[in-house]
Amino acid sequence: MGLTLTVDGPRWRTHLREVADANAGLVPVVKGNGYGLTRGRLARRSEWLGVDTIAVGTYEELPEVATRFPGSLLVLTPWRPFVPDLDPALRDRVIHTIGRVDDLDALLTRQPGARVVLELLTSMQRHGFSARGLWEAADHLRRRTARARLEGLALHLPLAQGSHLGEVRRHIDAAVGAGLDDLDTVWVSHLTATELATLRSSYADFTIRPRVGTSLWLGDRGALAVTATVLDVHELERGDAFGYRARTAPKSGHLLVVSGGTAHGIGLEAPMGESSIKARASTLARGGLDAVGFVRSPFSIDGKQRLFAEPPHMQASMLFLPAGARVPEVGDEIDVRVRYTTTTFDSVIVT
Structure with a gap:
């Protein structure tokens, strides 16, 4: 879980x-x-x-x-x-x-x-x-x-x-x-x-x-898979408040609460050392998105990375899923893309 x-x-x-x-x-x-x-x-x-x-x-x-x-x-x-x-x-x-x-x-x-x-x-x-x-x-x-x-x-x-x-x-x-x-x-x-x-x-x-x-x-990344558990799902209408900071939904959709937060290293991005203009512009863009709460998360559903609804909590994260997207059930597992050297897992299963 x-x-x-x-x-x-x-x-x-x-x-x-x-x-x-x-x-x-x-x-x-x-x-x-x-x-x-x-x-x-x-x-x-x-x-x-x-x-x-x-x-x-x-x-x-x-x-x-x-x-x-x-x-x-x-x-x-x-x-x-x-x-x-x-x-x-x-x-x-x-x-x-x-x-x-x-x-x-x-x-x-x-x-x-x-x-x-x-x-x-x-x-x-x-x-x-x-x-x-x-x-x-x-x-x-x-x-x-x-x-x-x-x-x-x-x-x-x-x-x-x-x-x-x-x-x-x-x-x-x-x-x-x-x-x-x-x-x-x-x-x-x-x-x-x-x-x-x-x-x-x-x-x-x-x-x-x-x-x-x-x-x-970590040389064969295809041998490794990271997943998070869907802990809760809430339907949202535009303007509904949610989260620690009482943000409001920009449009209708669903709020997903999933396992994985700052205690695991989720949302804590380590510097990559890139110096190109494109890389710097991307960093600035992410910073601007963070200010209004529309940051792309590492959690994926149906192959598409979903947005953080607000900054990650210690052990869980809130995601915003827009109307029309498939809504997972509580208990479902979703894919997560992480940096392994900065991530702590609740469990490691070697088959």
Whole structure:
């Protein structure tokens, strides 16, 4: 009776296996809301795939996945001195991401022999060592008595179009030049199959480990379906008041109350980063429509997206259905189009 994600199990599992078979050294990314599927479910599915390592976003996400996946746990957010001490049972399983010399020193003082990957600052300009900082880190590792267990380099690349190969090559060459001992693995994101094959050919002595999230878990959208339950239906005449804000119906029709609201992520639009004039104009148009209450909702009936009658409530939404349209019955399921990474479902059903 809520917002439901239904997964075609056989089709989804076939897709997961195909991605795993095509990506040697795959590191599934299991972070955030678990791409709508929950982190626990993805951790268990990763064990089914037979991988030895998964990646989480933050240290706070470790407990949920650690009991469901037996292998190594790479934390993508760089370690900082204010990160609480790990559960001793997890210390040998966790791989820390390090992007500053001070953090490397602090971590090894707290946990000698910690497993680390050194993240390099890519064109994303988010986290990581500069070329000079990498030299300092390499020198620091050589001089320390308590040595880190270096698990490789980490490169988080942008989603922008175009090849990343030139940038990746520069970073790997810089790392080799820095004289990092036992460096033989590179953890990468957002590379195409062709780029990965080229890297493996160019750097045959290195193990290339692709971290994959969206294209693994959500790569076959046809295997996923989201539905909401019709909770109530009310006939409206033009001028009838409804809702929290006592808005009035612009014309006759029906008011539908359906499951799914702001608590689920409905109506909370994440920025898409589009910069074209057309995209900006569309955003402004949506803002203008919102002011008068005529915003197209993600809920669809008979293949047509219906309008919000007013902004979504916490756990339900009101839709306006004009006269002449087919009116669903209470208890019927209607389709919903969502952004999985920002949506929380009442139930996830894997067939």
